[in-house]
Amino acid sequence: MMIGNLVRRQLHTIISRQTIKPSSPTPPHLHTYNLSDLDLLNPKAYIPLILFYPNNANCRLTADQKVTVLKSSLSLTLTRHYPFAGRFPVTPTTPSYVDCNDEGVVFVESRNDTQLETFRLMTGQDEILGQLFADGVVHQMSASCKNLVTVQVNHFACGGVGLAISMSHLIGDACSLGSFLSHWAYVARYGSVDHQQVLPLNPHFIQSKRTDYSIRPEPAVAAADTTDVFVARRFVFPNSKLSEVKNKVVSEAGGSINNPTRVEVLTSLLFKTAVAAASVKCGSFKPSYLFFMVNMRDRFVEKLPQTTIGNFVSLMMVPVRHTNENSLTMVVAEIKKHKLRFAGIKSVEQLALNNSKSKVGNQDLDNVGKGSYFCSSFCGFPFNKLDFGWGKPMGTTLATKSTGKNGFVLMDTPDGDGVDVLVMLEQQHMKIFENDKEMLSFCQTN
Template sequence: MMIVNLLRSARRQLHTIISHETIKPSSPTPSHLHTYNLSELDLLNPKAYIPLLLFYPNNPNCTLTTHQKSTVLKKSLSQSLTQHYPFAGRLFTPTTPSYIDCNDQGVVFVEARNDSQLDTFQHMTGQDETLGQLFADGVVHYMPPSITNVVRVQVNHFSCGGLGVALSMSHLVGDACSLGSFLSHWASVARYGSSDHRQVLPMKPHFIHYPRSESIRAPAPNGDRDINQIRIFGVRRFVFRNSKLSELKNKVVFEAGGSINNPTRVEVLTSMLYTTAVKAAATKSGTFKPSYLFFMVNMRDKFVEKLPQTTIGNFVSLMMVPTRHTSDTSISSVVAEIKKQKLEFEGIQSVQQLAENTKSSKVRNQDLENIGEGSYYCSSLCGFPYSKLDFGWGKPMGTTLATKSTGKNGFVLMDKADGDGIEALVMLEEEHMKIFENDKEMLSYCQSDSI
């Protein structure tokens, strides 16, 4: 048993690993499915993990003991892996993997006991290194060359009786929608006790099988660079309630003079965060510089024949919104451009077409990687089922990505666990962050206890 002593806020916390095992599929993967080729879209992604944390309070209405909860999680994970068979395999090589060996080696499953309260961790941002102890073997974001696991899980038992479920999934096998689909299936199997239950069957994963090709590898910009060369930016958490987002939507519609109809919460919030960050950079430098918003779009419903949301893989495309003049820095102008570009994504004929469009977009924009502070990246996880994942003891009281700054300006948006609003993790250069977090307009829409 490994014991790790950690000091935080001048108080000693004891974090104890109590078990470290591997959960294998409940049924072996058929021989004809032993090789799962990654698609061209998958190979455009960096070798990184998507690190998700789910926090569950001690539910007085749940009669299960800590041991029984762990047993439920392990058994249901084993059942779920039978259908999500690539998740129990291994990436063929850690350097340039082109397929997953679906060998049923299983998912790393760690249990830990922590003497702190659940809420000690709930509102931490990714920059707080103590979050790393909640993940299996401390793996939070970047994939060390020695690790070829597709999925890693750690269940943390807090002194208050609450649970913290930390799961990392390789970005090469799927996007945030894929992760949400897998977790929904796993939680439903745990809740209903069987993968064949009528409530679970609609969540069955959908896989598209691709031919092997060694020539499609296209490294994602900056995805594999040495983490020691990355400047660490500031990370802050801001909360925007639905009532305030409705006010912001009304303002955008009014300012656009009726040319914008029904803007979404994500569109208006992304636009406000971006324009506020651009203004903060201009204030710091004393001059406006052209800037660019890069926004990831879920493409499953953009195909002529729509893909099920349970389709596993990377089905996203990168939208670029330019801000070349100060006149383009109004929230309404950015919302209008986002809506315009979303319409251009409609009517995708095939995965091959989407891959070609994505690769050509990366080629056109690769010089923008050198802009540095002039590029802002936004990823929205809103609408995915993370806040509804019930393994049998209620929905999580909090969900977050352990998003560590990668030396890029950006925003990650997630639904609030209670459904009332959006939580934004903002990553900016510290000098710009000091200006950003004191912006009066942004703060007027922000919950007062954001950090």
């Protein structure tokens, strides 16, 4: 079946719709959850994730029984993640708090007449993926939307299941989403929030004062010319090949770079290759900038638990202003140098103040819009390990949206033996990028 035909017709039928509330009421003293200064720096958007589960012959649960398990365990999980069952106040500006009123999480069940594999192989930018999310909540928050989290269970024709979750970016980052889903999955398998296997996954909340003032947001980075056509492609890099890249970087650095991570070297390889492709297409080198989110939980003086809910990230910008700086080794070195600047954070307020300051100097303002590349890494998060009682997912997709910007989204492969990358570039640049011999030498070939 052609993807084009899928887009033109309705694929799914809604079976049921209900709101899952916490199994016990939230105490009165927790009825208001103030968003932190860090949270308020984020856009009014959702993080949309789909987990694809095959029809597991070894699982004795029926489709209806699986849904019952998901609902009952979600209800229990919401007693711990109590803000997730609340609502944002309706306001023309960004809401500064969550009303923890236990109204619950929207939970939709649908039947889809397509095979799971059809969706799993999509790039993440296919509009058809939006049908898998409750109420089409995929990206931007509308002014009237008050839900923090929505869930939709999609039953495919093959017997597989697609579990689609959207979480507001105002309440947390990707690490928060991973923590929430891990807690939910463990509760589903062990049946209690008090089980010894579940207790270490309990969320950690940091109470913030009500923010009645506006923090200057991150500098807006202009999108590329809207007349440009952007395309998305997927590439898989096995860990064995990434080890070769790491060895290459260490060797060329002559001892100045020690133990680079696979995300650091892969991000550098992608960025370097994309900048080179743009230079070929344009006929000359243009200053370029890599924007990369860094998880800050372990960079506080007193490290925060990874189960800390909120937006504990910082935006890092690595500039390449001259053509001789666009080498794999130099980009890795710059990433590591910039990461060192994030050490020693003493408080949430300090981190928020650092994040609110402009990261773009005057010398870069003329070029940063057209030469920007955004990288989001979901590697290391537990998405491919989420077992609700019928096995781990065979694939995970982040439903990204084409925004007319260059970017890379990194996720662990289902088997954990590599990194799956979604690359978004201008169409003419992509033609050069996807034929780069060095980059392809580290890719998985089928």
